[in-house]
Amino acid sequence: GWARAVRGLLLDVSGVLYDSGADGGVPIAGSAEAVRRIKASGLKLQLCTNETQATRENFVRKLRGLGFDVSVAEVTAPAPAACRLLRERGLRPHLLVHDDLLPEFAEVDKTNPNCVVLGDAAENFTYANLNEAFRVLIGMEKPVLISLGKGRYYKETDGLKLDVGAYMKALEYACDVQAEVVGKPSKSFFESALAELGVPPEQAIMIGDDIVSDVGGAQQCGMRALQVRTGKYRPSDENHPQVKPDAYVNNLAEAVDIILQHL
Amino acid sequence: GWARAVRGLLLDVSGVLYDSGADGGVPIAGSAEAVRRIKASGLKLQLCTNETQATRENFVRKLRGLGFDVSVAEVTAPAPAACRLLRERGLRPHLLVHDDLLPEFAEVDKTNPNCVVLGDAAENFTYANLNEAFRVLIGMEKPVLISLGKGRYYKETDGLKLDVGAYMKALEYACDVQAEVVGKPSKSFFESALAELGVPPEQAIMIGDDIVSDVGGAQQCGMRALQVRTGKYRPSDENHPQVKPDAYVNNLAEAVDIILQHL
Numbered sequence: 001g002w003a004r005a006v007r008g009l010l011l012d013v014s015g016v017l018y019d020s021g022a023d024g025g026v027p028i029a030g031s032a033e034a035v036r037r038i039k040a041s042g043l044k045l046q047l048c049t050n051e052t053q054a055t056r057e058n059f060v061r062k063l064r065g066l067g068f069d070v071s072v073a074e075v076t077a078p079a080p081a082a083c084r085l086l087r088e089r090g091l092r093p094h095l096l097v098h099d100d101l102l103p104e105f106a107e108v109d110k111t112n113p114n115c116v117v118l119g120d121a122a123e124n125f126t127y128a129n130l131n132e133a134f135r136v137l138i139g140m141e142k143p144v145l146i147s148l149g150k151g152r153y154y155k156e157t158d159g160l161k162l163d164v165g166a167y168m169k170a171l172e173y174a175c176d177v178q179a180e181v182v183g184k185p186s187k188s189f190f191e192s193a194l195a196e197l198g199v200p201p202e203q204a205i206m207i208g209d210d211i212v213s214d215v216g217g218a219q220q221c222g223m224r225a226l227q228v229r230t231g232k233y234r235p236s237d238e239n240h241p242q243v244k245p246d247a248y249v250n251n252l253a254e255a256v257d258i259i260l261q262h263l
Numbered sequence: 264g265w266a267r268a269v270r271g272l273l274l275d276v277s278g279v280l281y282d283s284g285a286d287g288g289v290p291i292a293g294s295a296e297a298v299r300r301i302k303a304s305g306l307k308l309q310l311c312t313n314e315t316q317a318t319r320e321n322f323v324r325k326l327r328g329l330g331f332d333v334s335v336a337e338v339t340a341p342a343p344a345a346c347r348l349l350r351e352r353g354l355r356p357h358l359l360v361h362d363d364l365l366p367e368f369a370e371v372d373k374t375n376p377n378c379v380v381l382g383d384a385a386e387n388f389t390y391a392n393l394n395e396a397f398r399v400l401i402g403m404e405k406p407v408l409i410s411l412g413k414g415r416y417y418k419e420t421d422g423l424k425l426d427v428g429a430y431m432k433a434l435e436y437a438c439d440v441q442a443e444v445v446g447k448p449s450k451s452f453f454e455s456a457l458a459e460l461g462v463p464p465e466q467a468i469m470i471g472d473d474i475v476s477d478v479g480g481a482q483q484c485g486m487r488a489l490q491v492r493t494g495k496y497r498p499s500d501e502n503h504p505q506v507k508p509d510a511y512v513n514n515l516a517e518a519v520d521i522i523l524q525h526l
Contacts, residue, residue: 127388152437162397169436170429174415
């Protein structure tokens, strides 16, 4: 019954459309065709990603190069959401993010920082950069740490990599603070994605490879959620103590097959 | 009344005897003389440190160079304790530690690792090394993470630095495991230090700059504990929600003054 009465899909990207990697990544078999079939069916589509290693423009350019028919407007990502939050609260960030994400923060006042914004900085997660972010935070009367997602790890073509959540926990512990998460699984982030999708939660399905950030987060918002057995999926996810997806599918193509059969 | 009936002292080192740093560090005023006075008084003395950036031999050589009259036998440190634990449990470590600590593990079988041992690796806390330790851990059926201390940060001559505890939290979160801590504030570590001191807990005082690892840990073992206002001490420590030292002292020299007056 999980596939009934669907009008829109939120798709995670890394591990669902493609496996990321230093080489630009490789598409997951059948996923480009699945995106085309979703669009041809009239279902609404929005990519809901915690990707913070590139601007949305460059991210979409990469995905199009891998054969995915997607546009910038179809991507909900943490950096633009963080910029809105910084503006609303008058926050000036010290950034520990990937170099390729910096243009997203070009318009933001970064002088005399009163918060730290942490993204998936990858190679920028050096000992020196982590110490610097720590010193900025611990020097604040009331440290404010904003984390673009809180993923534990992700899979690249050359193996698993620690995600931003691990570094967030390091700074949380060192400074005795709790980070504010902008990105999945935060409820407000899913609500933004649903607003851009233009479909209420009960008519939308989230499809992702992360049992907590994708499946758990979406279900908290009243959506159905599927876990694909691609990307970082591990068989032990199926025994997760808190989160149970509405269904498992082998990959995006299989999910789309089933959903289109029920339209 | 806190200074009565004392027969032995456990001293933290960094932040109490000296402030560490890439330049070898600088002694804290009055501390070398305080160590001499302790020894002349007949009180027993043991250094109880979470130092894992050097072998005990090199650590003692550095301290002697800074004017401290101490010997290797007077140092209780995590690496030898970890080696005992590895031997007892047949564990073969993947090491993420400082290069200068490696000789402590020279005799340990490191082939085909079935645990990860994490120390204060400092410059070795690279993105690549953290990912490697993570991959070794996540690849185990039941990940075993051993952390040499769990300090949040420490002070070096050029500023505050993240300590091993922050990286421990990163790996704990990424792998969904709880680390076993060898070092302060673990009870068994303090008990080893007391055994080497040769004094029962109720006749010993711990003196340190870390409100949790030094003061809280020692009190859990039935010892009195003082916090010095040197090293990483911060005024906000005096409002710590869980831990309250038996007394604050401005520095080691002041503590020793008071203790010797009560002999």
